[in-house]
Amino acid sequence: MLPTGGYDCYPGQRQLLARWDGSYGVDGTAQDWWTTYYGGQGLYTAGQGIQAAVDAGSLIGPLQRAGIPAAVRTYLLAGGSADIPGVLNENRGPSDGIVFTRSALDTTGVGTVGGTRLVGGLNHLELAWAPEAMGQVAAWLA
Incomplete structure (x- = not known):
């Protein structure tokens, strides 16, 4: 590192x-x-x-x-399933297998939180392609 x-x-x-x-x-x-x-x-x-x-x-x-200026609406999406095959998943607290949920949804320094969402059934990788995650991103962008 x-x-x-x-x-x-x-x-x-x-x-x-x-x-x-x-x-x-x-x-x-x-x-x-x-x-x-x-x-x-x-x-x-x-x-x-x-x-x-x-x-x-x-x-x-x-x-x-x-910080992120208040004029920039910010959205936070987190997974809640630590089940990535072949990875030593983070298991000491709620996570998506890689990132702790509290970290992913931390709004410290965010001027305007447009929305947050924990998608409990998705792991870190699935946040990039799973229909439920993509649907949430599309809804936020609409």
């Missing part, structure tokens, strides 16, 4: 990081979970942890502080 050796291979992954361990804890069942999340040398991995990655380029805090 962090720039190393003159290369920054994952800037997009860092852009959307936020700390939720205070609300949902950390999954202690994963290999090297402590050192992956908090930093250090694990049995198989070494890293600097999530805070170092957030500090290296998460856009969440700066976006929330900058």
